[in-house]
Amino acid sequence: MASSTSSLKGKLVRPVPFTPKRPLSTTTTADDLTRLPRLSTPSILGSAKKFKAALSSESRTRLTSKAKTPLPSVPGTPTSSRPKTPTTPRRGTDSPLLFPDVSDMDVSRIDPEDVLVDFETVEPGDVSGEIDVSVLEADYGKEDKVLVSIRIRPTEATSAWEASHTIPKSIKLGAQYTKSSTTTPQEFRFDEVLTGSENKPVYNAVARSHVCAAMDGYNAVIFAYGQTASGKTFTLTGDQDQPGIIPRAMKDVFAYIRRTPTREYLLRCSYLEIYNEAIHDLLAPPSSSVSQPVQIQGSGANVVLTPLREEVVTSLKSVREVLERGEGNRRTASTDWNERSSRSHSVFRVVIESRERCAGGEDGAPSGRTTPGFRPPTPGGPKLQARGGRSVQTSVLSLIDLAGSEKATSDKERTREGKYINTSLLTLGTVIATLAENSSKNKADHVPFRNSKLTRMLQPSLSGNARISVICTINPDTSAIGESTSTLLFAQRIKKVQLHAQKKEVVDTEALLERYRKEIDDLKKRLAEREADAPVRTRRLSAREQLDESRAMNDLNSRIRQLTKLILTSQTVDESKGDESRPSSPAKIDFDMSPYQLQQELLAARQQLETQATQILSLEAALLARPQLPQMHQIATKTRYEENLGEPLRAVREDVEKEWIEKLDKEKKTRLKLEEERQALAAFVRKFDSLGLGSLPPPVTILNPPMPTPGGIMSTVAEVESPVRLPGNPTQPSLLEEQWDGADEMSFELLEKPIIPSDSRKASRSPVREVLGEKENRPTQKIY
Numbered sequence: 001m002a003s004s005t006s007s008l009k010g011k012l013v014r015p016v017p018f019t020p021k022r023p024l025s026t027t028t029t030a031d032d033l034t035r036l037p038r039l040s041t042p043s044i045l046g047s048a049k050k051f052k053a054a055l056s057s058e059s060r061t062r063l064t065s066k067a068k069t070p071l072p073s074v075p076g077t078p079t080s081s082r083p084k085t086p087t088t089p090r091r092g093t094d095s096p097l098l099f100p101d102v103s104d105m106d107v108s109r110i111d112p113e114d115v116l117v118d119f120e121t122v123e124p125g126d127v128s129g130e131i132d133v134s135v136l137e138a139d140y141g142k143e144d145k146v147l148v149s150i151r152i153r154p155t156e157a158t159s160a161w162e163a164s165h166t167i168p169k170s171i172k173l174g175a176q177y178t179k180s181s182t183t184t185p186q187e188f189r190f191d192e193v194l195t196g197s198e199n200k201p202v203y204n205a206v207a208r209s210h211v212c213a214a215m216d217g218y219n220a221v222i223f224a225y226g227q228t229a230s231g232k233t234f235t236l237t238g239d240q241d242q243p244g245i246i247p248r249a250m251k252d253v254f255a256y257i258r259r260t261p262t263r264e265y266l267l268r269c270s271y272l273e274i275y276n277e278a279i280h281d282l283l284a285p286p287s288s289s290v291s292q293p294v295q296i297q298g299s300g301a302n303v304v305l306t307p308l309r310e311e312v313v314t315s316l317k318s319v320r321e322v323l324e325r326g327e328g329n330r331r332t333a334s335t336d337w338n339e340r341s342s343r344s345h346s347v348f349r350v351v352i353e354s355r356e357r358c359a360g361g362e363d364g365a366p367s368g369r370t371t372p373g374f375r376p377p378t379p380g381g382p383k384l385q386a387r388g389g390r391s392v393q394t395s396v397l398s399l400i401d402l403a404g405s406e407k408a409t410s411d412k413e414r415t416r417e418g419k420y421i422n423t424s425l426l427t428l429g430t431v432i433a434t435l436a437e438n439s440s441k442n443k444a445d446h447v448p449f450r451n452s453k454l455t456r457m458l459q460p461s462l463s464g465n466a467r468i469s470v471i472c473t474i475n476p477d478t479s480a481i482g483e484s485t486s487t488l489l490f491a492q493r494i495k496k497v498q499l500h501a502q503k504k505e506v507v508d509t510e511a512l513l514e515r516y517r518k519e520i521d522d523l524k525k526r527l528a529e530r531e532a533d534a535p536v537r538t539r540r541l542s543a544r545e546q547l548d549e550s551r552a553m554n555d556l557n558s559r560i561r562q563l564t565k566l567i568l569t570s571q572t573v574d575e576s577k578g579d580e581s582r583p584s585s586p587a588k589i590d591f592d593m594s595p596y597q598l599q600q601e602l603l604a605a606r607q608q609l610e611t612q613a614t615q616i617l618s619l620e621a622a623l624l625a626r627p628q629l630p631q632m633h634q635i636a637t638k639t640r641y642e643e644n645l646g647e648p649l650r651a652v653r654e655d656v657e658k659e660w661i662e663k664l665d666k667e668k669k670t671r672l673k674l675e676e677e678r679q680a681l682a683a684f685v686r687k688f689d690s691l692g693l694g695s696l697p698p699p700v701t702i703l704n705p706p707m708p709t710p711g712g713i714m715s716t717v718a719e720v721e722s723p724v725r726l727p728g729n730p731t732q733p734s735l736l737e738e739q740w741d742g743a744d745e746m747s748f749e750l751l752e753k754p755i756i757p758s759d760s761r762k763a764s765r766s767p768v769r770e771v772l773g774e775k776e777n778r779p780t781q782k783i784y
């Protein structure tokens, strides 16, 4: 063992300003660990980093006193602290406890409205001043591939790898290190290939656009992957001289807020680690962290971590305080390869909620918490509410430092940890490989997300709903060629994963519903006007214009349908569950809902009934208003023939006939479906009424909505009666069941004459007439 250790000496040789490596001990005691300073990379966390956390969950110790040295600022940050908001934590060097049971900024204890950050409250010193407009305006939302970069750690020894920094940026093994002299080394191409010890260009190239994307409403994940001691922590956290991605990202978050005077933000941070396949909250007090490990609940895109402490941050100072506390709790240990190796995967998450600022700062609108559809907040505490018509945009920025993969080590405890680390990284590799395979071959193979906590937690992001940037770090030494090659292969696979990140908005339901209702009213008015003068106008229109007219009516109807559906969906949106739409069975009543919410449901159901009745009648009206089927066939054939001169008339006719059969069949199905929905809704309304829930007067109460007749006369029908015949009622031939009789005999001359429906059509038993009565249906006679 001693010889293996000595052979490792000098492998992590770093250029200036690196300090010489401490001679490695093969037998590290817990005592040693608490004394070991991190010699090679001075931590940005000051003395907090000087502590080594205990290495197993049993013997793990937490810091019980606050680090003496405050977290150094990112260069250029003025040290003046921002004025405190009433709830800004007063903990600091004078704090009696580093892990109070309840933090002042714990989101569950505060009113989000009191801790909003906007361009006025951001301290100029919290802003990098470097944010570049082109990054803010970058088209990051459309990027559907993972941004994959390689960072090669500097070495004083000879590097086994050759990097090309010109486009295409690539890396390949030096020819002298390939297995045989005849083999050409494989060239790996990536978005970025970075070298050197400067963290700023690394941040700009791999992280800045993702941070801006997160501020703009997209979920974003940035993670570092690589062999142990290859530079993941250096890249993400950095040190005093070279702050890494996390501190720079937080600075840009505040810079972004400062540059966006139109919005206000609520920022919540959490910090966790996955150690030996258990998730620990790095911000929770040690007692509750051990007794209540964080659980992953939910599945698919709705993964929830609970209990997980989230703390509101209002300035860089409060971010530093949170980071410092969490960092002090991370499990690191000296391994044969790295004096301060991360033994866990750590995840720093910032939930960014924002909404439009209202002019003057106070809109006088009622609190979002009283908006209909609001459900009690999830255990994570209160969230920013959509308010006064302003929707809330939510996104999560996750910054992940993975534990390094490694070979067997000389220490038993490290070997046990290493097994867990390697297993979860292996699962990550398998998940990525399957996702890549699925995207490139259009397959839907099972993805084993559940095989490790890491992949389960990352499932929503890896499944596509996040902008992802991966930095794969490489140890360039010749002794690490194997591991570096496998890192490059991992990087190549993840490049193939397909992303489709979407912004998530929670709307102010009341305002939105109002908008929808208004639009529906307008549309209905337009529809009624068109229907009223349809009979007269139709006679004057050319064949093409008649088709256009019919299309326009259809468009109006489908927009009304769409909006009605939206009303139902937005009223039943459960904020904790994301975009869940209304239950599939409208007859199901949710007894957890408040009477007011139930009433809103009832109102929506009634409105839908009304709209459906209107739709069904409009369909009938359109059918009655349009020419007889053979004539329609003729019109369509003529139009098509003119459009495709040169095609044989017979072929055109056959095509048109086929299309019309399909069209009529579709129409029939739509009407039957509408009727089924209508009946289900009617049952829903009846159920409400039988429970006495509909007795309170809703804003609009229309149980038997006035139904527009084709000619514009309004009437009322019994709610149970349907204007559509259901299957199995052979006594009423449907308008849709007309035959193609005579269609073959048509000639274009017919079209020159006014289109007059035949007597048989007049005599046909229209369901509209049946329902409304012959007299009320008189407008249909105006057609003639």
Ligand SMILES: Nc1ncnc2c1ncn2[C@@H]1O[C@H](COP(=O)(O)OP(=O)(O)OP(=O)(O)O)[C@@H](O)[C@H]1O
Pocket: 012, 014, 040, 041, 152, 153, 154, 196, 197, 198, 226, 227, 228, 229, 230, 231, 232, 233, 234, 235, 338, 340, 341, 342, 343, 402, 403, 404, 405, 473
């Ligand atoms: N690009 C770099 N420039 C200068 N020093 C670096 C660079 N990358 C890594 N180092 C140094 O190499 C050592 C190991 O780096 P680091 O701890 O970041 O590795 P790691 O990949 O996080 O390891 P582990 O997985 O074991 O936690 C540290 O002393 C760090 O300061």
